[in-house]
Amino acid sequence: MLSIVGTNAWQTNTAVDGTVCTALMPDPVLNEGVADSFAFTADNASGTESHFVPRLNGVIYYDSNDADGAGVVGRSYCLGRVLSFSTIMGPLELADPDYARLFGNAMDWAALDSPPCLGDLDCNGSIGQGDLGVLLASYNRDEGGDLDGDGDTDQADLGMLLSLYGDPCP
Numbered sequence: 768m769l770s771i772v773g774t775n776a777w778q779t780n781t782a783v784d785g786t787v788c789t790a791l792m793p794d795p796v797l798n799e800g801v802a803d804s805f806a807f808t809a810d811n812a813s814g815t816e817s818h819f820v821p822r823l824n825g826v827i828y829y830d831s832n833d834a835d836g837a838g839v840v841g842r843s844y845c846l847g848r849v850l851s852f853s854t855i856m857g858p859l860e861l862a863d864p865d866y867a868r869l870f871g872n873a874m875d876w877a878a879l880d881s882p883p884c885l886g887d888l889d890c891n892g893s894i895g896q897g898d899l900g901v902l903l904a905s906y907n908r909d910e911g912g913d914l915d916g917d918g919d920t921d922q923a924d925l926g927m928l929l930s931l932y933g934d935p936c937p
């Protein structure tokens with residue numbers, strides 16, 4: 768669980784009371800035993816909350832009223848998952864039963880597998896320039912660019928990557 772991966776912007780605010788977290792995207796693992804909307808008191812560590820904007824393929828599972836941004840954002844990362852909370856997981860947050868349950872659920876959620884995304888060699892959720900860089904660096908050396916699984920990185924792998932170029936991961 769990383770605090771900021773999955774977002775591309777942040778800011779802090781100074782409000783400490785009554786942050787409201789509201790479920791936006793239903794998810795059976797994250798939502799289990801958690802109220803659809805709940806208020807909790809946020810710890811203040813030179814600000815209380817990051818302003819989250821999801822990256823490509825990021826999903827806002829819970830919204831937050833305070834930071835005027837997302838509250839809980841998740842996305843696939845390679846074959847795993849990353850989930851970010853806009854607030855710290857401090858004593859005040861974890862004292863709230865809904866927040867604590869959501870945090871526990873988040874552990875289960877992040878432990879689930881994600882489907883493989885062919886061509887996304889740098890695991891950023893789409894097929895593009897970064898992947899081409901990984902493939903070319905692996906050329907003839909098989910260091911992460913073998914898309915067709917034949918044990919080397921060559922023209923056939925490059926052809927596959929170019930045919931996928933620009934595609935988002937599912």
Ligand SMILES: [Ca+2]
Pocket residue numbers: 886887888889890891892893894895897898
């Ligand atoms: Ca990529």
Ligand SMILES: [Ca+2]
Pocket residue numbers: 912913914915916917918919920921923924
């Ligand atoms: Ca190959």
Ligand SMILES: [Ca+2]
Pocket residue numbers: 917919920921923924
């Ligand atoms: Ca080959």
